Amino acid sequence: MTQQELLDKAEQYFVGGGNGEFRLPPEVNFVVSRAAGSKLYDVSGKEYIDFLLGSGPMILGHCHPAIVDAVQQQITKGTTFMVLNEPAIHLAERVVEAAPCGEKIRLVITGSEAALFAIRAARAFTGRDKFLRFEGGWHGVSDTTLHGSRTLTPGDYPETSPDGGGIPRAWSADVLAVPFNDVERARTVIEQHHEELAAIVVEPLQRCILPRPGFFEALRKLATRYGIILIFDEIVTGFRLAWGGAQERYGVTPDIATFGKTISGGYPMAALCGRADVMDVMDGWRPADDPKRVIASGTFNANPIGAVAGMATLDVLEQPGTYERLFEMGDRITREIVSMGKEFSIPLLVGGEGPVLQILFTTDTEIIDYMSMFRADKQKAYVYGVEMIKRGCFVTPYEKIYLSLVHTDEDIDRLLEASREVLRDVIAKM
Numbered sequence: 160m161t162q163q164e165l166l167d168k169a170e171q172y173f174v175g176g177g178n179g180e181f182r183l184p185p186e187v188n189f190v191v192s193r194a195a196g197s198k199l200y201d202v203s204g205k206e207y208i209d210f211l212l213g214s215g216p217m218i219l220g221h222c223h224p225a226i227v228d229a230v231q232q233q234i235t236k237g238t239t240f241m242v243l244n245e246p247a248i249h250l251a252e253r254v255v256e257a258a259p260c261g262e263k264i265r266l267v268i269t270g271s272e273a274a275l276f277a278i279r280a281a282r283a284f285t286g287r288d289k290f291l292r293f294e295g296g297w298h299g300v301s302d303t304t305l306h307g308s309r310t311l312t313p314g315d316y317p318e319t320s321p322d323g324g325g326i327p328r329a330w331s332a333d334v335l336a337v338p339f340n341d342v343e344r345a346r347t348v349i350e351q352h353h354e355e356l357a358a359i360v361v362e363p364l365q366r367c368i369l370p371r372p373g374f375f376e377a378l379r380k381l382a383t384r385y386g387i388i389l390i391f392d393e394i395v396t397g398f399r400l401a402w403g404g405a406q407e408r409y410g411v412t413p414d415i416a417t418f419g420k421t422i423s424g425g426y427p428m429a430a431l432c433g434r435a436d437v438m439d440v441m442d443g444w445r446p447a448d449d450p451k452r453v454i455a456s457g458t459f460n461a462n463p464i465g466a467v468a469g470m471a472t473l474d475v476l477e478q479p480g481t482y483e484r485l486f487e488m489g490d491r492i493t494r495e496i497v498s499m500g501k502e503f504s505i506p507l508l509v510g511g512e513g514p515v516l517q518i519l520f521t522t523d524t525e526i527i528d529y530m531s532m533f534r535a536d537k538q539k540a541y542v543y544g545v546e547m548i549k550r551g552c553f554v555t556p557y558e559k560i561y562l563s564l565v566h567t568d569e570d571i572d573r574l575l576e577a578s579r580e581v582l583r584d585v586i587a588k589m
Contacts, residue, residue: 162202165190181214181555184541187548194221196565199553207553208570212561215395215420218514219475220565226424229467239462246466253473254422254432259403259412260391263438266430266461270394271299273417273429274360276441276455278303280415280431281358281388283440283451290358291317291348291387293339295529296365298392302326304360307336313530317348338528339365342377353385360390363405367510367517367559368526375411382414388437394419394429398476399485400513421476424468427459481564485514488562488571492516495575496582503587514562518543520586539586543578546585550577 160168166188170176183189189201197220199207212218219226233246247266255261267273278290294313298304305326307319317335321328335352337344339361349356359382363370382389391413396405398421406412415433422428431438439445445452475481493509496518500507506522510532520539523531537557544556552574554560560574 160202162190165202183548184545184556187545196220196222197563197567197570205551207548207551208566208573210552210554210560210562210566210574212563213425215399215515215559215561216423216425218399218421218561218563219424219472220563221425223424223471223475223565225471225475226468229424229471230426230464233463233467236463238464239459241458244461244463244466246463246470247461250422250428250466250469250473251430251461253470254418254430257398257403257473258416258418258432259406260414260416260433262433262435264430264432265438265441265455266428266466267455268427268429268457268459268462268465269299270392270417270419270429271301271304272457273394273419273431274298274390274392275301275303276453277390277415277417277431277433278358278360279453279455280437280440281390283453284388284437285357285386286450287355287357289333289335289352289355290360291335291337291345291352291356292319292360293362293365293529294336295339295532296360296362296392298360298362299394302330304334306331306334310529313533316344317352338530339368340371340374340527342374345378346381349381349385349387353387356385356387358388358390360392362392362395363409364396364400364511364515365529366532367515367519368528368532369510369512370409371527375409379411379413388415389413391416393417395515397421398473399515401482402477421472422469423465424472426462426465426468428462428465428469475564482513484564485562486512488566489513489516491571492560492562492574496578499579499582503582505582505586511559516560516562517558518560539589542589543581543586546581547574547577550580552577 192200192202197208199209251264255264294307297308305322309322316337319331319334319336337348393404393416397418401408417431419429440451440453441455496509507520510517510526520536541556544554547554
């Protein structure tokens with residue numbers, strides 16, 4: 160079938176023509192035929208350099224030989240068991256040993272599950288219901304977390320409201336929000352509600368916003384003082400910013416961390432990992448009438464296919480020079496695109512760091528919180544993304560650029576050449 164025929168069929172059968180929130184604009188929409196290394200190919204044969212990487216999991220690129228070999232070997236041994244299996248045990252050990260907070264672990268399938276179970280565990284352990292999150296952070300798609308993630312009316316602190324339909328408004332009462340990087344607001348809310356707060360939940364790199372010095376240290380002290388569980392959502396940052404994740408890079412240890420994407424090798428796999436006493440509420444041997452007993456189960460948890468893919472990925476990430484290479488590419492992109500903005504008189508910033516970046520068209524001098532991102536010019540971001548895809552660089556409008564270990568200097572050259580053309584010939588004329 161032709162690409163247009165497939166797109167028409169997708170429009171006919173999929174809700175909204177896609178299979179989730181992410182959908183490419185019609186003028187650049189395509190259907191993937193295959194992928195290899197840093198490249199995607201659509202059914203018409205067009206090649207794209209992939210800077211989306213499946214929203215992050217393909218940190219070794221597509222069809223990495225080590226992952227393909229590991230998965231092929233495991234498929235002949237079985238694909239799911241619902242009981243302990245050797246690959247899952249080895250992956251669990253690897254993650255626990257790498258994470259500064261690691262003592263015990265639960266392997267699940269999605270980042271949404273990991274965040275949901277981490278919050279549930281914190282509530283059971285503390286006997287409290289509320290949690291504090293940071294406006295604009297992303298912690299998955301459960302009813303528990305979709306309050307204050309995508310608000311269109313930022314600034315009504317600490318109250319939150321549902322981010323979409325079908326989410327009970329009553330649940331927002333248990334979710335408090337303040338701006339990322341705002342120590343004083345966080346302290347005020349925590350001190351006012353500490354007897355009700357089970358957890359503080361935060362992305363260490365919130366979308367593309369870097370933490371200010373002292374921010375996490377302040378949260379750690381407040382959590383410890385009031386017996387609140389500090390949860391780092393490391394679905395994006397785990398094993399990507401450093402071997403021990405953002406908690407290693409930023410030097411602050413949470414009580415629980417969630418992991419995904421980089422521990423999956425492109426297969427469904429996520430985890431929550433942390434203090435043994437907190438994680439113990441998920442022990443299935445606890446009496447059924449124990450008020451602290453948490454149900455955190457799933458048919459495909461600890462799936463051996465995802466586990467061997469994750470182990471193969473970690474084997475490569477642990478090699479010398481991995482993080483130096485990821486940051487070298489990211490630093491070059493940041494430096495050169497900022498320079499282009501100045502050259503073409505386009506107000507812009509590049510948020511994030513290392514292998515996670517985002518171009519924001521803004522007159523702000525610094526991106527410090529959700530409001531900073533909210534003020535950025537979304538139309539220019541949209542046009543930039545569409546024009547880059549037309550030029551064979553697959554980035555997603557509005558969102559992050561991900562880098563992998565298989566991106567070459569030539570791939571980065573093409574990204575920067577395309578960016579120069581788009582900024583000079585399109586964005587500068589808007």
